[in-house]
Amino acid sequence: MRRLLLSALAALAAAGPALAAPAPNADQILQRAFDNYRAKTSQTTVAMTIHRPTWERRMGVTSWTRGETDALVRFTAPPADAGNATLKLGNDTWVYNPKLNQVIKLPASMMSQSWMGSDFSYNDLSKSEDLLTSYTHRLIATEQAGGHTVWTIESTPKPGAPIVWGKVTIKIRDDSVILEETFFDQDMRPARRMTADKVGVIAGRPYPVSLTMQPLDKPGQWTRVETQAGRFDAGAPAYLFTLSNLQNPRS
């Protein structure tokens, strides 16, 4: 879950103190943020709140990640949702539903749809590396806030890249925590924004423990992801990231 969501949203944790390197360039800031954030493996426990004008829903999630592209997300609460799971291997995504006891591979046309009713799409999960690989980056502002240097990077899609956004702007703190990410549509109007509401410490890392994604054209609608616990680089058994484990969890 952490890797899946947060790398899409690019929230990073730096291992150790931030380097005091003067004026690094945009690619370096982003790459270092991603590198620092990418533990070889991770396991996190997360609470996801989906807020709508007429209702609010709170779900419990456990997630595992391995390397850059593999992830398993399993819902643990409420009872109605417990057992639902999403597995991502490379570019493929499968979902498991306990009521049907069935694994379904996601069709490409569903990838832009809401994931589990949230304000995140399946693309946010599965195309998490896009920001690094399919964009060019430019440092557009440097400011001081709360004792930290905060860089603002503007990322524009490379020509021909299959990206739906016009551009993305990202605010990164000097300890490699991403504070804010704004997605602009093709007309360069801000379409949605993810904000780090709270930066804390998880397993010794500076970490955005609360992140809120908000579609800007739908007032009163947002999804918040709060990380409660995490383990990094503790290794992950290979069986975790398999279709059989998706359907019949061993643990």
Next chain:
Amino acid sequence: MLAALAWRNLWRRPQRTLLSLLSVTLVSGLLVFVLSFQDGVYGQMKQTTLRIFDGYAELQASGYADDPTLDHAIAAPDELARQAQAVPGVSVAAPRVNGFAILASGPRSYAAVVVGVDPAREARISSIATTIRDGRYLTPSDTDAAVLGDLLAKNLGVRVGDKVTVLGSARDGSVAADVLTVAGIYHSGIPDLDRTILEMPLARAQATFQMQDAANTIALGGPSLAAVNHALPGLDALARRSGVTLMDWRALEPAMRAAIDLKYAASMLFYVSLVLVVAFIILNTLLMSVLERTREFGTLLALGMRPGQIGAMVWIELIALALIGCATGIAIGGAATLWLQATGIVFPIDPKLLAQFGVPSRLYPNLSLMSALAGPGALVAAIAIGGLLPFARVLRLTPALAMRGG
């Protein structure tokens, strides 16, 4: 007195007058038919297209058009449907739940629109029930049955009797999951529908998508599109009272509306030039006759007739010509149109090709007050305005000069 003079003048040159009459008759008759034909074809096109799935009008939860999600729901659709059905011109109102989901069968999966329908009422709105290719349409006693388009069935690799898995998001954000059995496969001929729409029983869809008793839309049907269009004010009042939004056919099929508007605009250009050409021919003839009769007008002036009276006489000749021609034109054109309206017109075009545009292979013109009067009316108006030209010319005449011929 002027009218009697004008009438006499017309028949002093019977050949010229008859020729003028003939051209006015022909053009106004043609306009009556062409306008009726166009109206009839577009009417059929609209009706056929709307009959496939939309219905002639629709009540929607407010906000649904901009954001078609389950969240925008009508709380008590059955009560609202009953009230809508009570509006004269509406004969059936069918609530629908429109969910978006993944359909899966074995290793294959596709995104689709899952529509919860009331089978009995739905069959009176949408022609999907009549285009079942394999199996059967839904019946009121069905629980886990589904019908889907042939392209969707092919993509999923399912046949009648197979299971289809539905996986999507419910209204409350939880997972909507269900397994349905394919009861029928339809072929509407519209690829967008055949590829995307699965219909299932309304109650089951309400349960699967956590809608309780709510629905997203209520499709409306009637004996004809015109009947439902007449009911729009009543429906709009009902929609306002109930806090929902009314969508008429224009709102449901904006692309078709735009296409029809464009066609009308293009043919209008043709009609206007036709009217203008005929008006000019008639005017030309009359101007000639005015020139020929300059001496006569001079004599009349010398006898004490005022120039305005002579001008009015000439103008009345023109109007009489136009009115008689148009009346005959309407009579002949209208009769021909009525006859074709009864028999229909068959075009030697592949019916399948026409069906793609929602056009049936036999076309019927539709004679109305509007289509009968618009063309001839425009012609009379054009001639009446153009007739001010000879009128002005007569006003400038002086008796002495006119009697000498100019």
